[in-house]
Amino acid sequence: MFGGTLAGCAGGEEAPAESGSKQEAPADAPAAEPAAADIDFADWDAVLEAAKGQTVSWYGWGGDEARNNWINTVLAPALKEKYDVTLELVGMDINDILTQLSGEMQAGVEEGSIDFIWINGENFYSCKENDYLWGPFTDYLPNFNDYIDPESPEVLYDFGSPTEGYECPYGKAQMQMWYDSKAISDPPTTVEAFKTFCEQHKGQVTYPEPGDFVGTAFISCLIAGVIGKEEFEKLSSMSEPTEEAVLEVVQPGLDYLRELNPYLWKEGATFPADSSTVATMYADGELVLNMGYGAPQDLVETGQLPESTRSFIFDSGTVGNSNFMAIAANAPHKAAALVAINEVVSPEMQLSIYENLSGISVLDMERLPEEDQQAFADVPLGETQIPLDELLAHRVSEASGPVIPILEKLWLEQVAQA
Incomplete structure (x- = not known):
């Protein structure tokens, strides 16, 4: 996915070709490509x-x-x-x-x-x-x-x-979570089970601070699990959202996230700055769970994660x-x-x-x-x-671009600073 916004006018365009008398094309020259208007x-x-x-x-x-x-x-x-x-x-x-x-x-x-x-x-x-x-x-x-x-x-x-x-769609990405099956036998596939999982592994679960795209996507998965796919997907088509409109949809999910804090790393007083930090903490054994877009198969094949690594998604779906x-x-x-x-x-x-x-x-x-x-x-x-069929059957559309900064602001106010 590309980042950034539309850049301004670029300077230094090529100079126009010098004018002059036209020369006839040789007889064996290839035919000119048809103009778009002619097709x-x-x-x-x-x-x-x-x-x-x-x-x-x-x-x-x-x-x-x-x-x-x-x-x-x-x-x-x-x-x-x-x-x-x-x-x-x-x-x-x-x-x-x-x-x-x-x-x-x-x-x-x-x-x-x-x-x-x-x-x-x-x-x-x-x-x-x-x-x-x-x-x-x-x-x-x-x-x-x-x-x-x-x-x-x-x-x-x-x-x-x-x-x-x-636009024509080209490919899809979807959030997944992973763990070491030698240490975890029963991954949490519902938001209720995830809360219990955090309680059982106190201080060993966290997520990147929203603002990092993985962190925002992960809290979106949890919020969708609380309020339901249909309710969450109202956020995907909001083109000019207000904070009040977004809050009306996600409030129960924010309440849930706040309830998780006491069981998270550093009791939710702070969150890792980005997904790279979480990945390092997971690889070092400080955390028992990691998350990202797609499965970490390449990390297993290159020896960066153990062969006992397994992935899962929530029964309520994950955003893509x-x-x-x-x-x-x-x-x-x-x-x-x-x-x-x-x-x-x-x-x-x-x-x-x-x-x-x-x-x-x-x-x-x-x-x-x-x-x-x-x-x-x-x-x-x-x-x-x-x-593939399991992923697609559990896919939740992400919040729209204009909603994302509002959601991150609400998380900061109601979860991080609570």
Whole structure:
């Protein structure tokens, strides 16, 4: 997930080409790519034809080597072989990406350097509000129409911002908790059991201070367990929330969190500053529980956690969010961007993401043919990984972006400072 907000106008744009007399193209020169205005994007065959031979750029955070390797060795060859589309992965910080996009848009560059972007949250909202994105486009995508539930809150909203077809979901993440099964035989799967667990392991349980995204997500899981999934998910679609409106929803959950304090590390008088600190405390044996987005299978496989590590989620569910793909308003290769995005959300590629990156699929499993459903079910899992169908059946939509700082403020006032 990208962080940051929309950057300002970037300076130093390229100088325009010098004017001069036009030269006729040689007879064997390749035909010019069709202009976007000449393509009927609702005709998928026309999109495929227009995309042939195009090189499409995918901009996004480049710090995940496993993801980069998957894109370059699995997705890119498939696009080339099946559609004659060349995929160029451009890894950049999101603030630099948005500076580049906004600079080109504000300078009136009709064909920019960015085709599509890995984006979500406030960055999507800012780009869409400034008309920096092209769309709506999801209705053009066969795989979106066939395999994704368009009425899912996680498709309709991106941290509370209506997507309105300007984004296609790419992958999901979901909170999980883990423990050493040699020390803990019965993990707490309800909020009632979690309170008892904290009492039994007094001083050995805590969570990152909300403000850290894992800390905020963890208290969201507990609050959702107290008030119920349906009530908590009211927070996911609040675009202009007031403190009073948020408090009305979460008050019972805040009361519960306050009741936990006497049994937590340092009796809840203070909380670790971030998830890295909690991870270190857990690895050192100071804590009996840790939490984060996704299972810690890689930590087990690299020997950082014992093979007896196991994961669990609450029966009431755990919060999750989605990453999205959006197309720049001045993308020079919109047809190829559509083809690439459509391929990412194909059953074949979503299965590959699940197999290779442990990413949760954005597809609605019930819409898939039985053989594809079985293929997902047959993926071998590590000891810490929870089956996909179990995760999706216990998934709670996160609070919207505007709600998050309010929730953190309420926690600080009613839990930390109580």
